[in-house]
Amino acid sequence: EDQVTQSPEALRLQEGESSSLNCSYTVSGLRGLFWYRQDPGKGPEFLFTLYSAGEEKEKERLKATLTKKESFLHITAPKPEDSATYLCAVQSNSGGSNYKLTFGKGTLLTVNP
Amino acid sequence: GAVVSQHPSWVICKSGTSVKIECRSLDFQATTMFWYRQFPKQSLMLMATSNEGSKATYEQGVEKDKFLINHASLTLSTLTVTSAHPEDSSFYICSAGWTEYEQYFGPGTRLTVT
Numbered sequence: 001e002d003q004v005t006q007s008p009e010a011l012r013l014q015e016g017e018s019s020s021l022n023c024s025y026t027v028s029g030l031r032g033l034f035w036y037r038q039d040p041g042k043g044p045e046f047l048f049t050l051y052s053a054g055e056e057k058e059k060e061r062l063k064a065t066l067t068k069k070e071s072f073l074h075i076t077a078p079k080p081e082d083s084a085t086y087l088c089a090v091q092s093n094s095g096g097s098n099y100k101l102t103f104g105k106g107t108l109l110t111v112n113p
Numbered sequence: 114g115a116v117v118s119q120h121p122s123w124v125i126c127k128s129g130t131s132v133k134i135e136c137r138s139l140d141f142q143a144t145t146m147f148w149y150r151q152f153p154k155q156s157l158m159l160m161a162t163s164n165e166g167s168k169a170t171y172e173q174g175v176e177k178d179k180f181l182i183n184h185a186s187l188t189l190s191t192l193t194v195t196s197a198h199p200e201d202s203s204f205y206i207c208s209a210g211w212t213e214y215e216q217y218f219g220p221g222t223r224l225t226v227t
Contacts, residue, residue: 101147101208
């Protein structure tokens with residue numbers, strides 16, 4: 001069974017204070033690792049998909065990296081508008097739908113001005 | 114691009130009634146759509162996967178007779194919660210994709226059963 005563990009559960013930063021969120025995963029065969037941002041009362045917003053260890057992707061102040069066991073979402077000089085819950089999900093080669101995503105519980109990021 | 118809509122955005126119904134939620138891909142054709150449920154401060158739990166023109170595949174523990182899913186076209190899937198009870202109150206979110214590597218989520222539907 002695929003498993004995704006995100007840490008920390010909650011993170012408070014001051015504006016401009018860089019940090020990283022962690023996503024550890026266990027899958028039989030990784031097809032892709034996804035990062036989403038979710039604002040309260042809304043659906044997740046797609047950020048990145050990573051496919052293989054060593055891959056990195058960037059978008060504005062966010063940078064996602066991937067190893068064989070975990071992924072990091074680095075936030076550089078965050079702003080208050082980056083406050084949200086960040087969700088990590090994996091898609092595996094295990095039986096069933098190849099499209100199925102297994103989500104972690106998320107990290108609630110709060111950036112104070 | 115890659116916009117997914119849901120309707121309604123929130124609904125309140127009485128216990129015992131049925132509620133239908135629509136999920137539409139607005140600017141692409143979705144071969145597969147997914148329905149998730151999210152309880153407060155919990156992550157998304159996949160309920161079922163639907164492919165256009167075929168029966169939905171339900172996750173273990175999800176009652177297929179209670180949560181009816183119809184994927185009538187490449188742009189529309191519906192979830193009907195039959196004989197809703199207060200424990201069915203939750204945030205229901207659909208997603209759609211046209212490849213196995215991209216999934217885009219709708220804004221969600223807040224269901225409250227009184």
